[in-house]
Amino acid sequence: MPFDGRLLAGISVLAAVVQTKSFARAADTLGITASGVSRAVARLEARVGVRLFDRTTRSVALTDEGRRFYEQVAPLLAGIEDAASTASGSSGVVRGRLRVDIDPYFSRMILSGHIGGFLRQHPELRLELITREHVGDLVADGIDVAMRFGEPPAGPLIARKLLETRVLTVASPGYLRKHGRPKHPGELQHHPCIQFIDPLSGQLFEWEFHAGEKVLPVKTSSALVLTDVGTMINECIAGTGIAQLLAIGVQPLLDSGRLIELFPDWPGETFPLYALHPSRHHPPAKVRAFIDFVLKAAQGAARSRAK
Numbered sequence: 001m002p003f004d005g006r007l008l009a010g011i012s013v014l015a016a017v018v019q020t021k022s023f024a025r026a027a028d029t030l031g032i033t034a035s036g037v038s039r040a041v042a043r044l045e046a047r048v049g050v051r052l053f054d055r056t057t058r059s060v061a062l063t064d065e066g067r068r069f070y071e072q073v074a075p076l077l078a079g080i081e082d083a084a085s086t087a088s089g090s091s092g093v094v095r096g097r098l099r100v101d102i103d104p105y106f107s108r109m110i111l112s113g114h115i116g117g118f119l120r121q122h123p124e125l126r127l128e129l130i131t132r133e134h135v136g137d138l139v140a141d142g143i144d145v146a147m148r149f150g151e152p153p154a155g156p157l158i159a160r161k162l163l164e165t166r167v168l169t170v171a172s173p174g175y176l177r178k179h180g181r182p183k184h185p186g187e188l189q190h191h192p193c194i195q196f197i198d199p200l201s202g203q204l205f206e207w208e209f210h211a212g213e214k215v216l217p218v219k220t221s222s223a224l225v226l227t228d229v230g231t232m233i234n235e236c237i238a239g240t241g242i243a244q245l246l247a248i249g250v251q252p253l254l255d256s257g258r259l260i261e262l263f264p265d266w267p268g269e270t271f272p273l274y275a276l277h278p279s280r281h282h283p284p285a286k287v288r289a290f291i292d293f294v295l296k297a298a299q300g301a302a303r304s305r306a307k
Contacts, residue, residue: 010044019142095124101146104131109249192241193220210268
């Protein structure tokens with residue numbers, strides 16, 4: 001079968017529209033007119049025999065058929081780009097646009113303040129960090145890689161565990177002066193505990209304590225239930241209640257005495273951080289570089305806690 005160059009060109013235009021969410025912005029990216037983008041999409045739709053986009057005057061979104069088609073062709077485009085980079089001897093060059101969907105807590109507590117150094121190391125890279133509470137549709141949103149705490153969702157995404165961090169149970173000195181310090185996790189049933197809802201599942205996180213092979217579930221209650229970690233930290237500092245927080249990122253609060261770890265003899269519960277990406281192909285250099293940056297930043301935070 002002869003190679004259909006117009007089909008590949010149409011797929012490239014499709015990818016630009018998906019990533020920019022606009023025919024006009026896709027045209028700017030590709031250096032063609034908006035009408036040229038529209039004609040290319042129309043030809044592609046005629047070629048594959050399905051409508052790929054739902055279009056209004058304000059928005060462009062993939063149809064169900066368009067999403068399935070794009071999920072199949074996006075890895076192939078990435079493979080072509082990787083092959084071209086390898087052929088030109090620049091497979092290790094970090095450049096272009098990198099869109100990262102990242103957990104807002106991790107971005108704020110671990111990466112913030114270090115991102116400028118990463119960009120100075122890679123001057124040909126344009127980094128877009130999108131912070132949101134749950135993983136969206138990486139393919140439809142044009143996301144290269146996502147960083148999320150917790151076990152990865154079921155589905156086609158490729159998951160790589162980057163690290164595990166301890167879950168700490170903490171309170172403020174003011175809270176402990178007023179309510180007393182619990183000596184055992186079981187006593188938390190009699191303390192107000194700030195509870196956290198998983199934004200993805202809508203379920204309360206259950207409190208557990210791990211020591212070796214021993215696992216102790218504890219029922220907690222509170223008048224305050226949150227989905228924002230930053231608010232939970234501030235309310236815990238203010239003495240509203242006892243909270244469970246991830247060890248990574250809170251070491252300065254422990255060092256300064258603004259928070260106190262209550263049960264250091266129950267150190268076994270951990271929470272993972274995963275990198276998620278939509279392609280089974282070897283991730284490009286820009287994704288690998290960002291993952292290395294994340295690991296370095298996280299290891300620096302862990303070393304800080306160990307001191």
